[in-house]
Amino acid sequence: MILRQSLGEDRFPIDVERLALEWTPVIDRDAPVTRVSERPLDGCDGALVDGRRRGKGWGIAYSDAIRHPGRRRFTVAHELGHFLVHRHLAPDGGFRCWPEDMATWDHERSPQEAEANRFAARLLMPLDDFRRQVPARARVSLAELGRLAEERYGVSITACVLQWLSLTERRAVLVMSRDGYVLWGKSSTPALRSGAFFRTRGRSPMEVPTASPAATGASEIPPDGVSHPAGVWFSGEPVVEEVIVSDRYDLGLSLLHLEDRVRNFEQREEEALDTFDLMEQRSNR
Structure with a gap:
């Protein structure tokens, strides 16, 4: 798998900021993520900022109010998921994601936020x-x-x-x-x-x-x-x-x-895709 081969087995915790800056040019060389930074976001946890009109590509921001390193890492991975999967569908200015978006895993409630959260989880915890x-x-x-x-x-x-x-x-x-x-x-x-x-x-x-x-x-x-x-x-x-x-x-x-008493159920095994494979398959939708 690409990430395992390039970063090795001892790659945890994933340096998601570095990954965003180094790998997004492979996905979109004309408009990659060019900056990952901490900002005051007025209640938002994170944002994927569209700077293409200013010739700056995309930026990922996370709130300066977030103190837990793991929460910051997950927020950056969430916004990277928006870039890879949803950037062609982004509203004017990009995405702004609130704390409840980071807890949304219900596809019916908010498909884009649920997909970004699942992407972040698979990236950081393959x-x-x-x-x-x-x-x-x-x-x-x-x-x-x-x-x-x-x-x-x-x-x-x-x-x-x-x-x-x-x-x-x-x-x-x-x-x-x-x-x-x-x-x-x-x-x-x-x-x-x-x-x-x-x-x-x-x-x-x-x-x-x-x-x-x-x-x-x-x-x-x-x-x-x-x-x-x-x-x-x-x-x-x-x-x-x-x-x-x-x-x-x-x-x-x-x-x-x-209690583990219900045994007769059918559970679909998810395909264990490497995270970068997932990026390549979904980024051009």
Whole structure:
């Protein structure tokens, strides 16, 4: 694969800024990405700036309010995804991406943002390498995914958990909450197909169960998670909940592990494309 051959096995975390500047001329030599910089963006996380009318090609900007290096890296990768896949469809001036866009993995809700997020995840956490780190059948903890995010891939724990959910054969659900209400939930394929999911779009706000540490903001959470009986998160079955509560962002991140009792499902294996192969296949659409 091209990235593995050019950068080697010891290429993590990916230097996405360098990649954007060195590889986009291969994709579009007349108007590549010529600058990646930090800027005040008035609430936006990132932007793909169209400077072609000024003879400057494209620029990628990330907000100076973002302090976590992994979140900055993911934002740059997200905007690089817009360049490679969506630049021919860009609105006047380019793309401006808000925090909720970085959490959008629902293709029906926002196809372009979901595609940019999936591209960023595959670029920073390639399928083949991620599968070597976490086998599809492994029950992995939130702490283990946090270490993988920090020490290998240099991304946020949210991005790493979402990547795991897209690949695992286990039943699990990630829930993001704030002030005692569910913002969104994301299920693994086996969980989704067994009916374990949350509908948040177009619905009244859903309260986090009072038994959840995410509802109370508990500071002391057992390392193995909290076991809940049926009826707490899902009416028909128990779950084990692992939680990270962020004082800085006032967010709760709950990973719900469900019993591995649903075995007869068909899961389509995604083709393990190298990220640069994906760039070449989709950039000229």
